[in-house]
Amino acid sequence: MDGSRLRSWNDGEAKRSIVEFVTTAATEGASGFIPAADRVAVFDNDGTLWVERPAPVQSDFVLGKLAARLKADPSLARKQPYRAIASKDDSFLRALSTEDPDAVTSFVEAIGSAWEGTTFGEFETEAERHLASWRHERFGLPATGLVYQPMLELFDYLRAYGWRLFVCSGGGRDFMRVICEETWGLPRENVIGSAPEFAYRDGVLVRRAVLHGPVALGPGKPEYVLARTGRLPRFAAGNDDVDVEMLESAQFALLVVHDDDEREYAYTGGAERARATAERCGWTTVSVKNDWNAVLEERPIQEEPSASRQ
Template sequence: MSTRPLGSWNDGAAKRAIVGFVTAAAEEGTSDFVPPADRVAVFDNDGTLWVEKPAPVQTAFVLGKLAERMKADPSSADEWPYRALAAKDESFFRALDAQEPEAVTSMVKAIGAAWEGTTFGEFEAEAARYLASWHHERFGLPAPGLVYQPMLELFDYLRAYGWRLFVCSGGGRDFMRVISEEIWGLPRENVIGSAPEFAYRDGVLVRRAVLHGPVALGPGKPEYVLARTGRLPRFAAGNDDVDVEMLQSAQFAVLVVHDDDEREYAYSDGAARALATAREAGWTTVSVKNDWNAVLRQTPVQE
């Protein structure tokens, strides 16, 4: 692995734009200067920081839990989205894959009910067991091995200039927090997004079947960022339509374009609006094929 800053990034327009913005933001006394307190950088997770195809890392964890609930209570198969899961409704799975808000919201509600009453520690233990055994079907790697090397380098580059980093995920906030320190070096409080309310009962915190705020998709993302940081981001990165509002809220926006079916996957489903907005707004687009000379994490991953 290169020891140069952004060594896995090819010398192209995307890298030059990122370097130009970050270095200019550090130049005190100029119009481009960003005060240290305002140096907030926010990243989407699935498809932006790690591989999301053929399904996000968390998918099997969630589906397994919902399958357990249907087995314990067969009548739940008559409810939505259990009915779609029981019927293996491909249109529903495509909607989930494209992160269509209606489909995701229905799943989030089902997830809330499935883990209702579970303690904070019990949920984390379940997620940790899953992550310890799960491997990607194509690459054969555990979750930490699916992180994009160029994005890890971008994290280090931004940190060197005094930026505070956050992940805003439409998936489960608490699931990501289990491994955020291991895979990104981010404290768990810097992972924000979709999560349940908690209640303090008999001396312990338990999950409720009520969502804490909106689902972290579309407008929900900048809403979560503002609530957590008290600021809108100056730097934001995403990869599809549900990231558009977060990217629009930032001073500098990066859109990752998946176009490399040899080293990763080539797809644009769920990203048509993001691509059109990027062209109109002049966002920095990052081609996996052309802008990254390495894709997956290059540091050793412990099994």
């Protein structure tokens, strides 16, 4: 088995490095052999698996909810992210798009409060309804159409060699789980992200405003991966500074570089440390412009929310 599965990848150093690592890891007796149980691959989501500009996909869903809360209670404008919503502060959205830890933390905390007391099913129904109608402002695609085709091929390639795949994102775990099975082919338990605590009340589980552990950024990423899998990743992929620690924890690190403003977006904000670390440590870097001959391929999304959950 060779790299022919990676059809959207141009022949070059990035593709060759991936193929060499993956095939060697599956070859018993090779110096780079990795036992099947240890073949854990972890991917960041925003900017690594799908388009994150002009803002992460989840942003519109959450901002709509928070705007409604602010309208009902203007006193919320004293703190972030409500202050940014009230003043139409675009700098806060830019901070979110680069996954600035302070902005993401305040955002995640606001999410916790906004959905406090709702059931698991109620949250998912809201998310499904939003995703069914939401379209990207530039591409006109639904969220599932924003997933990078080369990364879906990489998922299939790794699976063929016995790798277990996980997504670890600073974004909301429960939001990603709405589309993970149909979009990435990943079971829900393989999605790791920032999430609330749940409480069992009157026979159902409801969301609490308290975060379950730290936000899944920076050091939080390998911490969550270890807690979830009992192992650190052997293969990790990310695209910006909040992925550095996860990439450092892996045997093979893949850094996506956004440099194609025709087919996607070209930007460096929030990835300066990641790029410097990649150069220093010899990570494999992926140029969207030069290493991918295709970027997006639309995937269908479930149109109607499920009525089977609580």
